[in-house]
Amino acid sequence: MTTQVANNVNVEIAEALKTILANQFVLYTKARNYHWNVTGGHFFRLHELFEKLYDELADDIDEVAERIRAVGDYAPGTLSEFLKLSNISEKENYYPEAEEMVRTFTNDYEQTTNRILESAAKIQNEYKDEVTAGLLYGLAQKYQKNIWMLKSLMNN
Ligand SMILES: [Fe+2]
Numbered sequence: 001m002t003t004q005v006a007n008n009v010n011v012e013i014a015e016a017l018k019t020i021l022a023n024q025f026v027l028y029t030k031a032r033n034y035h036w037n038v039t040g041g042h043f044f045r046l047h048e049l050f051e052k053l054y055d056e057l058a059d060d061i062d063e064v065a066e067r068i069r070a071v072g073d074y075a076p077g078t079l080s081e082f083l084k085l086s087n088i089s090e091k092e093n094y095y096p097e098a099e100e101m102v103r104t105f106t107n108d109y110e111q112t113t114n115r116i117l118e119s120a121a122k123i124q125n126e127y128k129d130e131v132t133a134g135l136l137y138g139l140a141q142k143y144q145k146n147i148w149m150l151k152s153l154m155n156n
Contacts, residue, residue: 009129010071010072012127013071013123013127013129014071014073016119016122016123017064017068018075018085019086019087019115019119020115020116020136021061021065021075022083022086023086023108023112024057024060024064024112025061025079025086026082026086026088026108027053027057027108027109027112028057028058028061030088030104030108031050031051031054031057031105032054034046034050034101035047035050035051035054037095038050038098038101039095039098040097042098043098046101050101050105053146056142056146060142063135065077067131067135071129071132087111087115088108088111088112102154103154105150106150106154109143109146109150112143113139113140116140116143117136117137120132120133120137120140121133
């Protein structure tokens with residue numbers, strides 16, 4: 001297992017991780033938003049579910065940011081950078097029905113997971129950094145499980 005990678009490759013790994021971190025941060029904020037603003041018959045279930053999701057994301061954000069440090073770069077830590085780096089969109093002053101919240105969150109989550117999987121494969125195959133790839137595959141496994149739960153919730 002490779003634990004050290006060449007310096008020129010570290011930059012590419014850090015850049016991939018920064019986009020993932022930004023997506024996680026926007027998702028984290030969206031989970032907070034939905035936790036606060038969800039309404040309707042499934043209020044308690046969804047209020048708690050979004051709390052579980054943002055708690056988990058808070059831990060994951062820390063893992064990814066600290067991995068950026070471990071590969072030798074600085075971790076972005078401002079909201080303006082996260083918004084620039086992220087490919088997850090937000091809508092201001094918009095409070096959709098519960099069903100749309102779950103659907104939107106699921107789509108964003110899938111987009112983030114796909115990005116994580118693409119980066120993990122590249123980091124493993126091209127840059128031979130098994131540690132970063134392992135971290136990303138672990139995140140993808142967890143997010144795929146959450147996506148399955150969110151989709152199951154939409155089918156009831
Ligand atoms: Fe709360």
